[in-house]
Amino acid sequence: MTQRNTWQRERVREALAESRGFVSAQTLHATLREENTGIGLATVYRALAGLASQGDADSLQSPDGESLYRACATPGHHHHLICRSCGLTVEIEATAVEQWARSTAATHGFIDAEHVVDIFGLCGSCAKARESA
Numbered sequence: 001m002t003q004r005n006t007w008q009r010e011r012v013r014e015a016l017a018e019s020r021g022f023v024s025a026q027t028l029h030a031t032l033r034e035e036n037t038g039i040g041l042a043t044v045y046r047a048l049a050g051l052a053s054q055g056d057a058d059s060l061q062s063p064d065g066e067s068l069y070r071a072c073a074t075p076g077h078h079h080h081l082i083c084r085s086c087g088l089t090v091e092i093e094a095t096a097v098e099q100w101a102r103s104t105a106a107t108h109g110f111i112d113a114e115h116v117v118d119i120f121g122l123c124g125s126c127a128k129a130r131e132s133a
């Protein structure tokens with residue numbers, strides 16, 4: 001496997017770390033284009049998918065079905081509470097969900113079950129801003 005795109009991947013990783021909240025590949029690509037890195041959208045997609053599969057980034061589907069990514073400080077399995085207005089993200093544990101997922105899978109004879117549970121909403125300050133608007 002060739003390593004010639006390593007710097008591009010590192011640059012994508014940095015841009016992701018500098019982003020606030022979850023971002024799409026398009027958003028990240030636009031940021032990188034402003035910096036004249038010459039990194040193409042397809043490379044950004046590949047780099048993000050690679051980071052996500054190695055556990056260096058969180059990925060999730062937005063309510064619109066778009067893949068979003070975030071450099072994540074929390075290792076291991078966890079969930080997110082995401083403000084759909086400002087992108088504020090809170091890392092959460094969901095013990096009840098873990099138990100429910102395990103027992104539901106077991107009831108149906110499934111093993112090796114995985115799940116993705118993220119909560120989208122309006123954060124406190126965005127909710128306040130909307131009230132006063």
Ligand SMILES: [Zn+2]
Nearest residue numbers: 058072074091
């Ligand atoms: Zn996370």
Ligand SMILES: [Zn+2]
Nearest residue numbers: 083086123126
């Ligand atoms: Zn917000």
Ligand SMILES: [Zn+2]
Nearest residue numbers: 078094097098
């Ligand atoms: Zn979970």
